[in-house]
Amino acid sequence: MAENAANLTATLQVKPSIFEIIAQKSLNDILQPAFRKLAEVLATNFPKRFAWLNNYCEESFVVINWLLQYNYLKNYDSTFSENFYGFKRMCVDGKSLSNHHIELSLLFIVLVPYFKRKFDKKVTLYMIEEADGYFKQASILGTNLRRKM
Template sequence: MAEAGAHLTSAAARERPSIFEVLAQESLMAAVRPALRHGAKVLAESDPPRFGFLWRRFDELHLLLDLLLQHHFLSRCGASFSENFYGLKRVWGGRGLGLRGGRRWRSLLLLCLAPYLRAKLDAALARQRDEEDFSIRLEQSGGRRLYRAAAAAWPYAGAAWRAWAFCQQLLFVFGAAGTHDPLLWLARVRLARLDAQDLRDVAPRGSRPGNPAEGSLASLSASLSLGVFFLRFLEWWYSSADRDGVKSLAAPPAPPPPLHLQGGPDAPPPGECPLCGGRRSNATALSTSGFVFCYRCVFAYVKANRRCPLSGVPTEPQHLVKIYCPES
């Protein structure tokens, strides 16, 4: 009996991943999103009319790709992409690969929708801070007041969530909890290492002769693994360049002025705002393109469209620069 109990204890210890493994797989996916975002920004700055939608709709496009990727790995490997990359699987009681029914869909929604909603709420909070910094007071409707209240409460909710995650990790380290992440606890699953039987179950799926679909899926998985390493290298490269004060390779050249602004009979009079057509008030330039507008006109446009009205270059409210003219 004692020998059997010792065998079970050692088997459970071998199956349980370390805190370093679970945190490493989390950092893998956390680094992919910034790298993809940077790539979308480079494309949008190189050709705004063609690739500008990649920057404006990045969150939605990333959510769609994430849903497809995670659904594939949850269905076939019983784990997310990063968990499978580190040799982990999701279990709920029994052994073996695969998630069934509600656990799979719960895992998928928590893996993809939770980061998407968090990114949207962070962006909403940043816009709220921009409005406060730029002294913009929009009409205070009921929805606007609710929005301001949610934005004010979000930092406290984020702090509470991080405190919960930290406590969960401490309990996992000391063996008092089966999961290190509140999202895994909400999905009612835990992480375990792949064993020899799991590897035998997975191997034929990618190497079965005469099945080109299975072979292509295996090639896709290998390509994704290499792509992740490449994206992490890009993320390190650009972060190192920004930290050392080196000019980013993605910095776009100053665009030439449009033809209708270079003079001629159809050129607008000096001091006219290209958006409202009236004389500029509180002149403000965009640091991304150099064009000058009325402050309220360009702030409202950039906030809604996240690009320069004339050049189409990706732009955020923090790129607005106040111009102090002698006559103002």
């Protein structure tokens, strides 16, 4: 009797391991750089058709990622990477995800990372411009910027 139930315990594991969670997150994080590389290759090899894709890579990825994640959330109750590792999102009452839950999930899965990337780019650009302005001002004033040892 116990030998029949022994094989069921492995499949009834409710909580994923930390390694599965990290792997799922890594797969989700690699989608955008992979799409960017694909856009570069297509724009290089077929410039007449795909130059626009390289120019609007971020926005194109948001649209494609939105459609991909929406499809998986609607059909499988999980995102693409969650479904790949066998995870599933569930409501507290055990029902399937409602449209409201799907919309909130899409907001945090697709749009928040997009705006974070845009914000980080602007901050980096601002920091470079500020540093450049500081060094130009120092060179105009004749200030030595080297550290004293």
